[in-house]
Amino acid sequence: xxxxxxxxxxxxxxxxxxxxMNCTSSSIFNTWLWxxxxxxxxxxxxxxxxxxGELTSNGRLTAQFGITRKxxxxxxSASIPSDVGIYFCAGYNYGGSQGNLIFGKGTKLSVKx
Amino acid sequence: xxxxxxxxxxxxxxxxxxxxxxxxxISGHTALYWYRQSLGQGLEFLIYxxxxxxxxxxxxxxxxxxxxxxxxxxxxLTIQRTQQEDSAVYLCASSSGSPSGTQYFGPGxxxxxx
Numbered sequence: 183x184x185x186x187x188x189x190x191x192x193x194x195x196x197x198x199x200x201x202x203m204n205c206t207s208s209s210i211f212n213t214w215l216w217x218x219x220x221x222x223x224x225x226x227x228x229x230x231x232x233x234x235g236e237l238t239s240n241g242r243l244t245a246q247f248g249i250t251r252k253x254x255x256x257x258x259s260a261s262i263p264s265d266v267g268i269y270f271c272a273g274y275n276y277g278g279s280q281g282n283l284i285f286g287k288g289t290k291l292s293v294k295x
Numbered sequence: 296x297x298x299x300x301x302x303x304x305x306x307x308x309x310x311x312x313x314x315x316x317x318x319x320x321i322s323g324h325t326a327l328y329w330y331r332q333s334l335g336q337g338l339e340f341l342i343y344x345x346x347x348x349x350x351x352x353x354x355x356x357x358x359x360x361x362x363x364x365x366x367x368x369x370x371x372l373t374i375q376r377t378q379q380e381d382s383a384v385y386l387c388a389s390s391s392g393s394p395s396g397t398q399y400f401g402p403g404x405x406x407x408x409x
Contacts, residue, residue: 188337215397224299224386224400225338270337282328282340282351283398 186269187288194294195265201258201291203269210251211273215283216243219268228269229256266291298358299401301387307407308377314373316404327370328388328398329362338386344370345392371402377408 188205191261195201213232217225229240231247231254244257258265268290272283300319308314320327329341340354343365355361364370374381384403390396
């Protein structure tokens with residue numbers, strides 16, 4: 183089945199630093215999504231991308247849908263403590279009977295000690 | 296309600312017992328999804344409903360798992376004869392059902408099988 187490779191698995195941030203993470207897929211998707219999950223909560227949608235090559239921003243977050251439709255990246259600029267959490271990429275192909283999201287394993291953001 | 300709600304928020308059960316997990320989707324959302332999240336892992340798709348029918352049950356890990364949805368709203372995920380490896384967070388999501396409909400997640404039910 184389709185799989186997503188998300189990297190890095192974890193990273194430590196210092197307040198003010200920029201952060202990058204990415205996902206690659208073995209097959210194409212029509213839609214790429216980025217979610218953030220805080221402890222004890224369900225994932226919350228950050229950015230949705232619907233077109234190959236699309237670059238979308240949401241405040242300090244920027245995400246791009248790769249031109250090959252097999253990859254996406256998420257950048258966080260000038261990180262702040264509340265950015266800590268787990269970030270998931272998800273791919274989705276709408277249409278037909280297949281409705282589920284395929285998730286990466288997540289990138290855990292922590293604060294540098 | 297304003298968002299997807301799930302109950303119970305936590306469930307501890309003994310191996311071999313049956314459990315029922317409930318999901319209340321966002322009002323008006325026709326599509327409903329169940330996912331499982333094991334510790335430190337991404338989300339694993341279980342089943343998808345469009346209205347009351349389930350066109351995709353491909354993710355159910357065994358015949359001990361079943362789900363139903365009635366009235367196009369509330370859904371129940373049932374795990375029979377629970378095993379320790381069933382311990383995980385079970386997440387429900389709903390969407391408007393349109394091709395680009397965003398999936399909104401509930402807070403999850405944390406299941407621990409002793």
